[in-house]
Amino acid sequence: MNQADLHTVLCLSDKDLTMQEVTFSILDPEHLNQCGHFASVPLSKILKLSSSTIKTRWIQEMKARLAEPEAIGIIAEVSSHICGLVVVTSLPWDSAIIGKRMSSIRYLAVDAAFPQQRGLLAKLLEKAIDYARCNSMDFLLCKTDATETDLDFALINRGFAQMDTLLHYVYKFGNHRNNQTFQSSLPEGFGYRLAVPSDFENLAEVTRASFSGYFGRFHTDPHIGHKKATKIYEEWIRSCLNGWTDWTSLVTYENQIVGYCSWKKPSSSDLQQSIRIGHCSIIGIHPDYFRRGLSTFLISEGMRQLMSQADYVAVLTHANNLPAQGAFRKLGWNVSGKRKSYHKWLNE
Template structure:
């Protein structure tokens, strides 16, 4: 990594002095040099402080009773493991001894195979202490690494309230491909809202995935679902985006998902629900969380209450094993959002996804 330096003024009235989040020792006076270097294990405390100070997820943490310090430690553990991988790149922005930003770049190996182009993701992209100063420099460093490695396509997921970071990416040619809402509801304990009873539509049964059904579920997904952010990117072929989703369903059936429930009519799958585990959250935070990944319903079965029944019945079966269920869905998936709210979910966060074609 090439080190850069800029002289900045650390006076409280200057530039984009942080209004939304604080790191320790921001009150230093005088001039400092902004440098970009690769982070190391010695930066552990500063990186944890950077994660902990992120100002846009406080509501989610309060609602789900997530300890910010434990969450920051979990994110540092993930970052440290990524830093040890030779295929990943990281840049840290500093003013003197103070860490003001962190960015990482990791390959998307599976996406690269499906779309037949080298793809990578930027994660994290933390610039909130001094966004207009730190953001362009960190992004330039990461883009240099991406070009050096020959990537053709980049993606980045940001909190939808992190406007400064969004604008930095947009100014460098990134474009919006989706926005999502994150929803949650309690499953266990006295504070969990009751699950409304919903009778099964006539002729339908619900059971666990059976051996040999993965191709049928992949085909069902292919003809019934076309609303993920890959379809919104003009740089990506729609048939490849469809194959990506089909292969994801197959991977879920082969063990990626912790639970797969299948609705059948006369023995034929006409809908399914997949739930993913969250082992890192369970281990570090002590929360039993399950992630609702997909609900897929055959188009011929839609509009007859099947979605509400699938959701309610599967949550009822999981309620004794988990404290929380959470999910993401596109911001304009209005029927799904209406269903989730009727079933006791509440919105706790929102994200945007941006892409950039490098060549």
């Protein structure tokens, strides 16, 4: 997008601005320190992070986001004070699979002290939509947590549709972690090993069977379609095998893969701030082997491997995925938050 187009985005939709004088401009990543009052980190309360750690980690994350292709940050200012911020990036991975130009609102916030928060939130959302349209995007994603009710309201008012609700489950390793045991075993005849790249075709087959009737945001969106929605999960496990996660565990039966679970160790960026949290990325069990305790076993093994490397481990799972939630709760995980996903197709 050229400078003339950017100027157009910044000036769009301002004729009806009835709040106090607000100006919009492009955020220079080098000035992110001035936006520190917007800083947030997922699960920061659970992790008991200091305000300085939250700010440092958030700035690090925002710089990385703004360095992505087709990314932009737009700030709202009143008398040189930054009172609002929105960050939009493209979604190249999703775009390649779905065959549409996909983008996401990565961050959207308004200063709590601003007297017309809802109005400014709506204006920043309009700026994000305008930017996506001017950049020939077909789609815009936005995710909110349970506390962002004003943002939920603004999204729905501007044609976004809620696609799903995810629950954030977290497990905290105890102080005597070396003595912790996670009691779980496989039924007779089942085996366990780590995945290798050559396992992909068999893993894709399990994924198609496991996720064909799923109810996540990709399957819920009628614009994506069932086949492409399932394909996204196939590509997800391919990415895991190619290094997006640190390892993938398998359960086999008669030498056939029947289930898997992929895990991430604490990232180097998190470790720089002494944030020691691992993540469970994706679990897939072939429906023929449901209710055999395979999910519980795979989660238990992942926890065992992370125990010496992390203080916490987290996962996002669908609010309607009761079997998965049961496995996590059985092993001592607790719900720590909720996240909603909203989709907007821009060419309707």
